[in-house]
Amino acid sequence: MDLxxxxxxxxxxxxxxxxxxxxxxxxxxxxxxxxxSKNPSGPALVFSPQEWRSFIASVRTL
Incomplete structure (x- = not known):
């Protein structure tokens, strides 16, 4: 994937x-x-916008 x-x-x-x-x-x-951030040329995780919103919502409830 091209980032x-x-x-x-x-x-x-x-x-x-x-x-x-x-x-x-x-x-x-x-x-x-x-x-x-310490390895900017390393691998990246990729999420759909819905997956990201769900993740952020879950983190905020902790």
């Missing part, structure tokens, strides 16, 4: 101390991509 046009962003809750964080790309058609 070269992905516009990655970190969570506003990510610190600047190099701690583990993820980046999310929401600008791609019909997918949401997630990657490790």
């Amino acid at each position: 070269s046009d992905a516009q990655w962003r970190k969570s506003s809750r990510s610190g600047s101390n190099g701690a583990a964080c993820v980046e999310v790309a929401l600008n791609l058609a019909n997918i949401v991509a997630v990657r490790d």
Whole structure:
């Protein structure tokens, strides 16, 4: 899958101390991509927008 046009962003809750964080790309058609910010050329997880919304909703209930 070509993610070269992905516009990655970190969570506003990510610190600047190099701690583990993820980046999310929401600008791609019909997918949401997630990657490790410390390994930007590594693999990415890809979700449908519905899967991503369900995941976020679940996390917010914790």
